[in-house]
Amino acid sequence: MSATEAPAAAICPVCPPMPEGPVAPRVKVDKDGTTAMHLSLPTIHCAACISAVERGLLRVDGVAEVRVNLTRKRAVVRALPNVSADTLVAAAAALGYEAQVLDGATLSAANSDRAARDLAMRLGVAGFSMMNVMLLSVAVWSGAADATRDLFHWLSAAIALPTVAFSAQPFFKSGWSALRVARLNMDVPISLAILLAALMSLYETLMSGSHAYFDAALSLTFFLLAGRYLDQKMRSTARSAAAELAALEVPTALRMTGDVAETVPVKEVAVGDILLVQPGARVPVDGTVTEGATEIDRAFLTGETDPVAIATGNPVHAGEVNLTGVIRMSATAVGEDTFLHGLSDLIANAEAAKSRYNSLADRAAQIYAPLVHLLALLAFGGWLWVTGGDVRFALNIAVAVLIITCPCALGLAVPAVSTVASGRLYRSGILVKHPSALERLAEVDEVILDKTGTLTRGVPTLAGANDLPAHPLALAAAVASGSAHPRSRAIVAAAGERGLVLPKVTDLQEVPGFGVEGKFDGRRVRLGRAAWAAGATGDTGTVLAVDGAAPVAFAFEDTLRPGAQAMIDSFRARGLSVTLLSGDTEAAVSRLAGDLGIASYRAAMLPDEKAGFVADRTKAGAKVLMVGDGLNDTAALAGAHVSMAPGSALEAARVAADLVLLSSDLSRVGTALITAVSARRRILENFAVAAIYNMIAVPIALLGFATPLAAAIAMSTR
Amino acid sequence: MNVLALLIPVSLGLGALGLLAFWWTMKSRQYEDPDGDAARILRKDYDDTPAG
Numbered sequence: 001m002s003a004t005e006a007p008a009a010a011i012c013p014v015c016p017p018m019p020e021g022p023v024a025p026r027v028k029v030d031k032d033g034t035t036a037m038h039l040s041l042p043t044i045h046c047a048a049c050i051s052a053v054e055r056g057l058l059r060v061d062g063v064a065e066v067r068v069n070l071t072r073k074r075a076v077v078r079a080l081p082n083v084s085a086d087t088l089v090a091a092a093a094a095l096g097y098e099a100q101v102l103d104g105a106t107l108s109a110a111n112s113d114r115a116a117r118d119l120a121m122r123l124g125v126a127g128f129s130m131m132n133v134m135l136l137s138v139a140v141w142s143g144a145a146d147a148t149r150d151l152f153h154w155l156s157a158a159i160a161l162p163t164v165a166f167s168a169q170p171f172f173k174s175g176w177s178a179l180r181v182a183r184l185n186m187d188v189p190i191s192l193a194i195l196l197a198a199l200m201s202l203y204e205t206l207m208s209g210s211h212a213y214f215d216a217a218l219s220l221t222f223f224l225l226a227g228r229y230l231d232q233k234m235r236s237t238a239r240s241a242a243a244e245l246a247a248l249e250v251p252t253a254l255r256m257t258g259d260v261a262e263t264v265p266v267k268e269v270a271v272g273d274i275l276l277v278q279p280g281a282r283v284p285v286d287g288t289v290t291e292g293a294t295e296i297d298r299a300f301l302t303g304e305t306d307p308v309a310i311a312t313g314n315p316v317h318a319g320e321v322n323l324t325g326v327i328r329m330s331a332t333a334v335g336e337d338t339f340l341h342g343l344s345d346l347i348a349n350a351e352a353a354k355s356r357y358n359s360l361a362d363r364a365a366q367i368y369a370p371l372v373h374l375l376a377l378l379a380f381g382g383w384l385w386v387t388g389g390d391v392r393f394a395l396n397i398a399v400a401v402l403i404i405t406c407p408c409a410l411g412l413a414v415p416a417v418s419t420v421a422s423g424r425l426y427r428s429g430i431l432v433k434h435p436s437a438l439e440r441l442a443e444v445d446e447v448i449l450d451k452t453g454t455l456t457r458g459v460p461t462l463a464g465a466n467d468l469p470a471h472p473l474a475l476a477a478a479v480a481s482g483s484a485h486p487r488s489r490a491i492v493a494a495a496g497e498r499g500l501v502l503p504k505v506t507d508l509q510e511v512p513g514f515g516v517e518g519k520f521d522g523r524r525v526r527l528g529r530a531a532w533a534a535g536a537t538g539d540t541g542t543v544l545a546v547d548g549a550a551p552v553a554f555a556f557e558d559t560l561r562p563g564a565q566a567m568i569d570s571f572r573a574r575g576l577s578v579t580l581l582s583g584d585t586e587a588a589v590s591r592l593a594g595d596l597g598i599a600s601y602r603a604a605m606l607p608d609e610k611a612g613f614v615a616d617r618t619k620a621g622a623k624v625l626m627v628g629d630g631l632n633d634t635a636a637l638a639g640a641h642v643s644m645a646p647g648s649a650l651e652a653a654r655v656a657a658d659l660v661l662l663s664s665d666l667s668r669v670g671t672a673l674i675t676a677v678s679a680r681r682r683i684l685e686n687f688a689v690a691a692i693y694n695m696i697a698v699p700i701a702l703l704g705f706a707t708p709l710a711a712a713i714a715m716s717t718r
Numbered sequence: 719m720n721v722l723a724l725l726i727p728v729s730l731g732l733g734a735l736g737l738l739a740f741w742w743t744m745k746s747r748q749y750e751d752p753d754g755d756a757a758r759i760l761r762k763d764y765d766d767t768p769a770g
Contacts, residue, residue: 047757070754121744128737132730148722155726 034064034078037085038102039092040647040662041073042429049097056095057088073426074102100647100662119229122167126225129163130218137215141709153205153212160214164198168221170228186365186410189372193402194220200399203392211396216403216711227412230419231435249318249340253284256328266334273331283320286333289313294325299630299650306460306486309529319631323485324510343607343635347656350611350639359436360683361414368407376401379702397704403711404701405694413686421679429663430644430672437658440642441673442680443623447571448614448636450628451582451592454646455564455666458629460486460556465494472552474500475520476544479527482508483516487542487556488527515542523547560595561646563667568596570670576625581605581613583632611635627669629653644669 044053050068053075057066062080069075077088085101092099136152144152171194175187194217201212253269254261254276261276266284269275274290277283283296295307298320307323310316316329318338335341358366376398383394422432432438452458465473477495480488481502495502505518505525515528523546526533530543534551543551571578580601582589589603602613610628614636617624626633626640629649637643637656645657646664654660661668700710743749 047761050754050757051761051763068754069751070757071751117744120749121741124737124740124744128733128740132733135729151722159730 033080035081037077037079037083037088039075039077039085039088040100040102040431041068041075041092041097042100042427042662043098044068044070044073052095053092053097057091060087060091063088075099098664116229116232119170119225119232122170123222123225123229125163126167126218126222129159129167130215130222133159133215133218137212137709140212149210150205150208153201153214156212156214157202157205160218161198161202164194164217164221167225168194171221171224184366184369184373186361186369186407189369189402190220190224190406190411192373192376193217193399193406196395196399197403200395204396207392209392211707213399213403213711220403220406223408224406224411227408227415230412230415250282250284254278269331269334271331271334275329275331277316277322277327277329279322279324279326281322283316283318283322283329285318285331285335286316286338287329287331288315290328290330292325292327294327295323297321297323299632343631346608346611346635347638347652350615350635351656359439360680360687361410364410364687365407368410372402372405375405375698375702382702383704393704397701400704400711401698401701404697408690410687410690413690414683417679417682417686421675425659425672425675428671429661429665429668431660431662432658433660434658437642438676438679439683440623440658441625441676444625444642444673445576446617446622447576447578447625447627448617448640449578449580449598450610450626450630450633451580451584451589452558453629453649454561454627454633455580455592455596456558456560458558458648460490461559462490462494463555463557465498468494468552468554470498470500472544473498474502475505475525475546476527476552476554478502478505478520479508479516479518479525479544482518483510487554488516490556491527491554520546561664561666563665565596566667567669568598570667570673572597574673579613581610581636583607583630605632607632607635611639614639644672 041049041053044050050070053068054066057063057075057077060079060083062083063077064080065076065078067076075092079088089099089101133156136156140149140152168191171187171191174185175191178185178188197213197217197220201214201217203209204212250266252263253266255264255269256274256276269285275284275287279294289310289312291312293309293311296310296316298308298317310327315332316327317340319340333339379401380394380398383397384391387393418435418438421438425432425438449455462468473491473495477492477500480491482488482505503520505520508516508518510516511528511532514532515526517524517526517528517533519525525547526545528542530551530553533543534545542554542556544554545551568578578598578600580589580593580598582601582603583605584603586603589601593599593601602609605613610633614624614626618639618641623641626636626643627645628634628637628643629646631650631652633645634650634652634656637645637653642659643657644659644661645653647654647660647662648664649657649660659672748755
C-alpha cells in the first residue's frame with residue numbers, strides 16, 4: 001500500500017496531455033524499477049476469478065507481480081513505469097472483468113491501514129483484559145468476601161490499569177485535544193467515565209471496599225474501541241481539489257522574440273508577449289491566437305471532450321491542451337488573472353463552505369456531552385449534601401451515572417450502521433469517500449446532473465455504423481488508423497466491430513486541425529473536416545473524400561451510459577427534481593434532456609455558472625446532489641450538499657466528490673439513495689432506543705441502585 | 719481455596735496465549751483478505767507469492 005501514499009501535491013512539469021479518461025496515478029518507483037498500481041475490480045467473486053485476473057494481467061508486458069484481494073475486490077499490480085494504468089484496465093476488460101484505476105483521489109478512503117491495525121491491536125488487548133476481569137468480577141458478585149475479594153480486586157487492577165493506559169489512549173488524546181481548545185466532544189465524557197471508573201476502583205481496592213468498576217471501565221473501552229475501529233475504516237484523508245488544479249498549470253512557456261523561441265518560466269510572461277504553443281502542450285496563460293490554426297481540448301472549461309477548432313483571433317485559456325497544430329498566441333491574462341486560477345479559487349471557496357456539515361452523531365454529541373457531565377455533577381453534589389459530606393459514596397454514584405450513560409449508541413451503533421451501508425454500496429460499485437456522505441445523501445431533495453462524461457460516456461461513437469457500406473468504412477478506418485483523434489478512433493473501432501479487412505493506404509499524414517490524408521490505389525484520400533477534404537463550404541462534419549468520387553459523410557454520437565434512464569426514473573420515483581447542467585450547446589443538451597425526460601436543463605454553462613447555480617439552489621434551501629465528472633463540474637461538486645463522480649472522471653473531480661461510482665452502470669446511484677435513506681433510519685432508531693434506555697437507567701443510577709453488577713448487565717444488554 | 723493460586727495464573731496464561739496468537743495474526747496480516755485466502759487455498763495452481 002505504501003507506494004500510493006506518496007505526497008499528494010506532486011506536480012509533474014512534463015505531464016503528457018490527458019484529454020480524457022482517468023489521469024494516471026501518481027507513483028513512487030521502487031528499487032526493482034516497478035511501481036504499484038491499484039485496480040478496483042467490482043465484479044470478481046470467486047477463486048477462478050482470482051486465477052484468471054492474476055494470470056491474465058501477468059501476461060501484459062512489463063507486469064512483474066499481480067495480487068488480487070478478493071475481500072476488497074482489488075488488485076495490486078507491480079509493473080514497470082512504462083505500463084500505463086489504461087493498458088491494465090483494457091487487459092482486465094479483455095478477461096471479462098470491469099476494472100477502474102484506483103489512484104490517490106479514490107484510494108485514500110480505505111487506505112488508513114496502519115491506523116486501523118493500531119486500533120485493532122488496542123481492541124484485542126482490551127478484549128483479552130475485559131474477559132479476564134469479567135471472570136474475576138463474577139467471582140466477586142457471587143459472594144467472594146474479605147481477603148479473597150481483595151485479592152481478586154488487586155488482580156483486576158493489575159490487568160485493568162495497564163490496559164486502560166494502553167487501549168483507551170485514542171479517547172484520551174481526542175478528548176484532551178478538544179478540552180485544550182475549550183470544547184466538548186464525545187470523547188470527553190468517555191475518557192472521564194473510563195478514568196474515573198478505573199481510579200475510583202483503585203481507591204476502593206486500597207480501602208478494601210466492596211465495589212470495583214474495573215470490568216465496567218474495560219468493557220466501555222472495548223465496545224467504544226470497536227466503534228472507533230469501524231469509524232477508522234470509513235475515514236479518508238482530506239485532500240483539496242483546488243490543489244489538484246495545480247497539475248494543469250504549466251511551469252514554462254515558449255516566448256517568441258522576433259523569430260527566436262526561448263523557454264521562460266511562466267511567471268515571467270507578461271501581458272502582450274507572443275508565445276508559441278506546440279501540439280501536445282498545454283496553453284500556459286490566457287490569450288488570443290495570433291497565428292496558426294489548431295484543435296484544442298477545452299474539456300476543463302466546457303466538459304466537452306470533442307476538440308474545438310481554433311483559428312487566428314480566437315481566445316485560448318491556460319490549461320487547455322493544444323492537440324494538432326502549432327499556434328502563436330498573444331498573452332492577455334497571466335498569473336492570478338487566468339481563468340484557471342479563478343476556477344481554483346472558486347473550488348477552494350466551495351470546499352471551505354462545505355466543511356461545516358455536522359453529522360447526526362456530532363449533533364447528538366453536542367446535546368449529550370454537557371448533559372451527562374451535568375447529571376454526574378448533580379448526582380455528586382446531591383448525594384454529598386444528602387449524606388452530609390460522604391465524598392466516597394457521592395463519587396461512587398457519579399461514576400455509576402457516567403458509566404451507565406456512556407454513549408454506546410453514538411460510539412458503536414452509528415459507525416456499525418455506516419460500515420455495513422458503505423460495504424453494501426462498495427459491493428454494488430459505489431465507493432463512499434467521506435464519512436458523512438451517506439447521511440447527506442439521505443437528505444437530498446434535488447439532483448443536478450452533468451451531461452458529457454456523466455450521463456454519456458464522453459467518447460464519440462460512429463452513428464449508424466452497421467448501415468454504412470463496407471468499402472468506404474474500411475477505407476476510412478485504414479486512413480483513420482494514422483490518427484489519435486477521438487473521431488478517428490471511433491471509425492477504427494466501428495470497422496473492427498464489423499470485422500472489416502482494412503485496405504492498404506500509403507503516405508499517411510495528419511494535417512493539424514483538418515484531418516488525415518493518404519494514398520490509396522494511386523489516388524489521394526482525405527478523411528476529416530468537410531471543408532478541407534471535399535472543398536465544401538460551411539460544413540464542419542467529417543467526410544471521407546477520394547479524388548474523383550462523391551464524399552461520404554460520417555456522423556458521430558455520444559452514447560448514453562447504461563442505466564442512465566433507470567437512474568432518472570428512480571429520482572423521479574422518489575420525487576426529486578432533476579436538472580441537467582452542461583457546457584455543451586443548446587441543441588445537444590435539449591435533445592438529450594428530451595430523450596431522458598428531463599424537463600429542466602441549462603446549456604452552455606461555464607464552470608462558475610454551474611457552481612453559482614448549485615450555490616443558488618442551496619441558498620434557496622435545497623439539498624443538492626451533484627453528479628459530474630469534469631474540471632468544469634469540480635467547483636459545483638465541492639459546493640453541493642453531497643456529490644458523486646464517475647470513476648472515469650478527472651482526478652480533481654473525484655477528489656471533490658463524496659462518492660465515486662466505480663461501476664459504469666448509472667442505475668446504482670438510485671440504489672445508493674435507497675441504502676443511504678435506510679441507513680439514516682437505522683441510526684435514528686438507535687438514538688431512540690438509547691434515549692429510552694437512558695430514561696430508565698439514569699434515575700436508577702442517580703438514586704444509587706446501580707451496583708457494578710447492574711452496570712455490567714446494563715452495558716451488555718444495550 | 720489454595721487451588722486458586724494455581725488456577726488464576728493458568729487462566730491468565732491461557733488468555734495471554736490467545737492474545738499472543740491474535741498479535742501474531744495481526745502482524746502477519748491475516749485479516750487483509752479473508753475471502754481471498756479462503757478461495758486461494760482451494761485452487762490447484764501454486765501460489766508464488768503467498769500473503770505474509
